Amino acid sequence: MTDLAPDAGYSRKNDKLKTALIQHDALSFAGLSERLFGLLFSGLVYPQIWEDPDVDMEAMQLTSAHRIVTIGSGGCNMLAYLSAGPNQIDVVDLNRHHVALNRLKLSAFLHLPSHGDVSRFFGEAGLASNVQAYDLFIAPKLDKAARDYWNGRDLIGRRRISVFSRNIYRTGLLGRFIGLGHLVARLHGVDPSELVQARSIREQRQFFDKRLAPLFDRPFVRWITARKSSLFGLGIPPQQFDELARLSEERSLSGVLRGRLEKLVCHFPLKENYFAWQAFARRYPQPHEGELPLYLQEGSRDAIRDGAERVTVHHANFTELLAGKPAASVDRYVLLDAQDWMNDEQLNNLWTEISRTAAPGAIVIFRTAAESSILDGRLSDTLLGQWEYDAARSQELCRKDRSAIYGGFHIYRKKP
Incomplete structure (x- = not known):
C-alpha cells in the first residue's frame, strides 16, 4: 500500500525532526548550532538522495522475499530497490518534504502513462509539461495530505509542484x-x-x-x-x-x-x-552523455510500477516504526548516515529494536562521515554481540560508492 502512515497528514512544524536533532541546551554554543541546523533541515534538503543505490543493492543482495525498512530522503534509492522486486518496503523520514517527495515519486510510477513521461518528470525536471502531467495523471491519485502539499504555495506564492517546471535539483x-x-x-x-x-x-x-x-x-x-x-x-x-x-x-x-x-x-x-x-552540471546527463539513475532507466520501470503498492511511506523515525513491528519481521535495514546524528541512548534504543525485529540472516547497511563504524565503544556488548561486521566487503563497496561524500560504508549481518 502507498498510504501515508502512521499519521494522516504532515506535521507543519516538523516537531519529530527537531526532537531527533536537539541534544544540548538552547543557550549553549552546541545547542545554538543544533537549532540552526534543525531550522535549515526543516525544509526540503535532498531533491536527490546522495547515496549510491548500486552499492546498497550489492550489499543487500535483494530477493523477492525480503522486507526492507529504509530512510526515505529524496526517494531515489527506495525506487531502485523496487527494481529488484522485494516483498515489502517501509520508508521512514522525519522531514515532511521528503515524505511528500517519496509519495509523489511512487504515484508518478503508478499513474504516468509511459517511461518517457517518468523520465521527463524526474530526469529533465525543467519542463512546463511536467506540471500538466501532475494535474492530469498524478494529483487525482495522491492521498489528500500529499496532494495538499504539492498544491500548496511556497514562500513567494508559487505552487510547490511548479518546481518540476524549473529544476528541482537546484532547490x-x-x-x-x-x-x-x-x-x-x-x-x-x-x-x-x-x-x-x-x-x-x-x-x-x-x-x-x-x-x-x-x-x-x-x-x-x-x-x-x-x-x-x-x-x-x-x-x-x-x-x-x-x-x-x-x-x-x-x-x-x-x-x-x-x-x-x-x-x-x-x-x-x-x-x-x-x-x-x-x-x-546541475542536471542529469542526456542519453548520449551518460547513465541515468537506476530508477530512471527504462529497464527498471515495469518492476518499480508493479511493486509501488508494496511500499508504505511513514512520517516517523526508524526506532518508533520498528517498535510497532513483530519480532523477526524485517530482512534489510538502510540507515543512511542517520546514526552520526545520534547520542548513545538513541543509538542503543535503535539497535534494540533492530535486533528484536531482525529476521534470520538480516543485514543492516549504513554510512558514516568518518571512515570507521560508530558502533564500537558506543553500542552495548549485548547488542553488538548479536551482529557480525563484514569489514572487507564494507571497504570494497565504499570504494565503489560513486556519490563519494561519505568516509565509510558498513555492513552488519545478524548472527545465527
Missing part, C-alpha cells in the same frame, strides 16, 4: 549548497561546470589537479570550511562536523572535502557517474 538545501559552491569557485576564476567537457578519466584528473584542488588552499575556502554552519547545506550536522574535524589539526574540513571531491571527480568515468553530473 532544497543541498541544491542551494551546490549552487553556492559554484559561486565561490567562479569568484576564484573557476567554472566547475567545465568538468563535463572532459572525455576521459585522465582529463577529469587534470581538471581536478589544475582547477579544483587549488581552491581548497585559498584562505577564504579554508576559513569557511572551518565553520560548522557553512557545511549544513551538505547535510553535515554539528556532530558529524566534530567527528571529521578531529582528522585535521586546523579543525577545518578543507582537506577532507578535497579528498571526497577528488574521488567524485577522478575515480569514475563521467558517463557512469550521475552524481558528478548533478554536482557539476
Whole structure:
C-alpha cells in the first residue's frame, strides 16, 4: 500500500525532526548550532538522495522475499530497490518534504502513462509539461495530505509542484549548497561546470589537479570550511562536523572535502557517474552523455510500477516504526548516515529494536562521515554481540560508492 502512515497528514512544524536533532541546551554554543541546523533541515534538503543505490543493492543482495525498512530522503534509492522486486518496503523520514517527495515519486510510477513521461518528470525536471502531467495523471491519485502539499504555495506564492517546471535539483538545501559552491569557485576564476567537457578519466584528473584542488588552499575556502554552519547545506550536522574535524589539526574540513571531491571527480568515468553530473552540471546527463539513475532507466520501470503498492511511506523515525513491528519481521535495514546524528541512548534504543525485529540472516547497511563504524565503544556488548561486521566487503563497496561524500560504508549481518 502507498498510504501515508502512521499519521494522516504532515506535521507543519516538523516537531519529530527537531526532537531527533536537539541534544544540548538552547543557550549553549552546541545547542545554538543544533537549532540552526534543525531550522535549515526543516525544509526540503535532498531533491536527490546522495547515496549510491548500486552499492546498497550489492550489499543487500535483494530477493523477492525480503522486507526492507529504509530512510526515505529524496526517494531515489527506495525506487531502485523496487527494481529488484522485494516483498515489502517501509520508508521512514522525519522531514515532511521528503515524505511528500517519496509519495509523489511512487504515484508518478503508478499513474504516468509511459517511461518517457517518468523520465521527463524526474530526469529533465525543467519542463512546463511536467506540471500538466501532475494535474492530469498524478494529483487525482495522491492521498489528500500529499496532494495538499504539492498544491500548496511556497514562500513567494508559487505552487510547490511548479518546481518540476524549473529544476528541482537546484532547490532544497543541498541544491542551494551546490549552487553556492559554484559561486565561490567562479569568484576564484573557476567554472566547475567545465568538468563535463572532459572525455576521459585522465582529463577529469587534470581538471581536478589544475582547477579544483587549488581552491581548497585559498584562505577564504579554508576559513569557511572551518565553520560548522557553512557545511549544513551538505547535510553535515554539528556532530558529524566534530567527528571529521578531529582528522585535521586546523579543525577545518578543507582537506577532507578535497579528498571526497577528488574521488567524485577522478575515480569514475563521467558517463557512469550521475552524481558528478548533478554536482557539476546541475542536471542529469542526456542519453548520449551518460547513465541515468537506476530508477530512471527504462529497464527498471515495469518492476518499480508493479511493486509501488508494496511500499508504505511513514512520517516517523526508524526506532518508533520498528517498535510497532513483530519480532523477526524485517530482512534489510538502510540507515543512511542517520546514526552520526545520534547520542548513545538513541543509538542503543535503535539497535534494540533492530535486533528484536531482525529476521534470520538480516543485514543492516549504513554510512558514516568518518571512515570507521560508530558502533564500537558506543553500542552495548549485548547488542553488538548479536551482529557480525563484514569489514572487507564494507571497504570494497565504499570504494565503489560513486556519490563519494561519505568516509565509510558498513555492513552488519545478524548472527545465527
